[in-house]
Amino acid sequence: MQTVHPTVKLAELRQSGPASDVGGASGPSTSAAGDVSTQLSRPTPRPTATQSSIMDQFMQKSMSVAKQGQIDIALAKMFATDFQPFSIVEDRGFRNYSKSLNPMYTIPSRKVISESLIPQLYESTRASVQERVKKATAVCLTTDCWTSRVTTNYMSVTCHFIEDFSMSSCLLDCFEFSDRHTSENLAEELLRVAKEWDVDGKVVCCVTDNAANITKAVKILKWTHHPCLAHTINLIVRDALKVMKPTVDKVKAAVEFFHRSTVGAEKLRSTQCQMGMPELRPKQDCPTRWNSTFYMLKRFLESKDAIISTLAIVNAPVDPLTQEEWEVVEEVCRVLEPFEQVTVEISGERKFHRMEYNHVLSETAALDPRFKKLAFSDARALDEALQRITSAAGRDSPSSQLAQTPGQQEAEGAEAPAVLPQTSAVWMLFDERATGDAARRNPSADAIMEVQSYLEEPLLQRSADPLSWWKNKASIYPRLTKVMTGRLCIVATSVPSERVFSKTGQIITERRNRISPSKVRELAFLNANLS
Structure with a gap:
């Protein structure tokens, strides 16, 4: 450091002072001290470019592990979102660009990205999505199969459910399917995916194309099947x-x-x-x-x-x-x-509205506040749909809290005070009657009243969001709201599954045809589910 540090001048002057005296300088001895004082009073000379570079390297702090990990995650998300090849981290242009943004960042190798960053991001994202799906009370599945340009067969399964009164969709799996596409094999894989995600008991409908093998597979599982409407129209035309x-x-x-x-x-x-x-x-x-x-x-x-x-x-x-x-x-x-x-x-993943003779879809149309009775041309089909909805609402009664008195709800929802005031005999009689009245309430009668009141509501505008309407009315129609979550989650087509393969085709390209099916699975999942 002494060869470049500015204070080296001071050391040189200290060494040269005594030498002047010994050498017989013409001036008095105070002149040397005066020279030193003059040197110290001058501004410190600015370091050269070479000196600045060395000093920057010396003073520069290394990047923290947390910051390095944060940028690594962002890089992994870029690969999943944009389907960029991992080899881009070896390209000179990308490395120069990354260095210009943050010279302290160490770009991971393509091996680290493929074997560490992407799998870690996949596991964390999967856990997050699984937590959301777990809370759903009813789901609709779509599925489709596809053959890549390297003749590898894949199968995709998407899930659709209502989350906080909004339609949510996610990809459950996109995996290699090398077995024969028999109904039994397809049913086995569908059930495996459903059990992995703990939705096998929540499937209200499975939408597929009109192929005989997948249609039979859904029937084997005893799920409600509905053919993709877009595919049906395609066949007709x-x-x-x-x-x-x-x-x-x-x-x-x-x-x-x-x-x-x-x-x-x-x-x-x-x-x-x-x-x-x-x-x-x-x-x-x-x-x-x-x-x-x-x-x-x-x-x-x-x-x-x-x-x-x-x-x-x-x-x-x-x-x-x-x-x-x-x-x-x-x-x-x-x-x-x-x-x-x-x-x-x-x-665009909208719902069926006029399939009045299909049980699930007719109930869906009736529970859509934009259509209700307007979705039916057959009065008998409407009556049957309303009877099924009323029966389901009677069975799916809200929690017992609805039948409790306000005093009971407060006692469960908050800590009881240290000393409870003594209730007078008059109010005790009132509480007993109120509790008895709540116990005698007929869930079926309440369900009928909810359905009648719901039908008397004015129609919602066609362009409005039906789920927002239900969110505002949930406290008024608690039983119907629960039935609605198992109906308005049904999509009209298997387009979501087909769209997965449209994007997967961007992963498997001529330049990237050796990518493994397991890596395709991770990238397809991340691309579909990363927010």
Whole structure:
């Protein structure tokens, strides 16, 4: 430190003072002292850049373990949320960027991230989600299967429940499923997941696609099954589109030409510009999604004049549509528009409203304050649904506290005073009568009164939140509120499970096709459940 510290000048002056006297300096001996005084009174010279760097390193404090762990967790969440490859921590650009943010932070290796940080975050998140699911009184499950680009089969299970009068959804598991997709094997895995999460006795409905194996699997478990409405609509529309397959094939061929030919695509853009039309690129069809066919036909129709002109100018090797076929396309788009709107709405995880002959779903519609009786066109179906709701409300009576007197509730909810005042004979008689009246109350009669009063309430606006309405009315309709939690948690489609695989496809890519199924499981779970 003496080679760079500013006080080294003082040591040099102290050494040079006596030497001047010995060497026969011309001035008096006080001159040396005066020089020293002059040196001390001067400002300390500023250290050089090299000296500053050494001093910074010396004075710099190391990062605390708590801060290092906090940043490690944030880094692990980034990998789970954005599906970034672990190898990014070895990239020079990322390391330089991280160092510029905090040079004291030590970036963990990809091995530490994969084998330590991600598993720890998975376990902590799973425990947190499990605690929430444990409090649910009723749940709805959805499930689906998927094959990755490396031909590994996966199965996902999602859970939906009402939490503090809000709809909550979470992914329970997304795991490798290498067995044959028989009904028995699917049922076994579904039950295993349900038991792991302690919801096997809380399942009020399981929503899946229309495949025979998964439908039978749910029946084996004796759970209420309902087919995915979006998948059902997809089958209906696909079947209807078969009658116009030649026309659809012509449109597909033209669309593929514009996607394959750069000359054709550029000419289409210029033609659209000349005609004052928006530059719309034709959309391709996806065989598994009927609405992609609708989007293809709709986009094709929107650029009709430009497409006809471009195909003629470039002499494209495709068969043009006749005027009659153009009219068919226009009519089909008009017919499919409502189906597309329904599919988009139910894919947003909304409820069934008009399935009046299905027990669970008819009760769901009746307990939705936006619809109630309006959801039914058959009076008999409405009466039967209300009878089942009333019966369930009578069975699921609130806790015995509702039948206790206010004095009893206060005694249980707070510590009793040291000396209780003596009750007069008059009030003792009153308390006895009140207690007897509460004991004689008929849960069925109370349930009937709740249902009647509920039906007399004005309808809620269609765009309003029904769960918020129930939150405000829970104290008025305690029995119906309990029944409601087991009905309004039901989702309309298995889209939540399918959405898991859409994201999982971003994990397993060409650059990342060797990732293990266990790591896919952890990342998919974290991505779905991290808030």
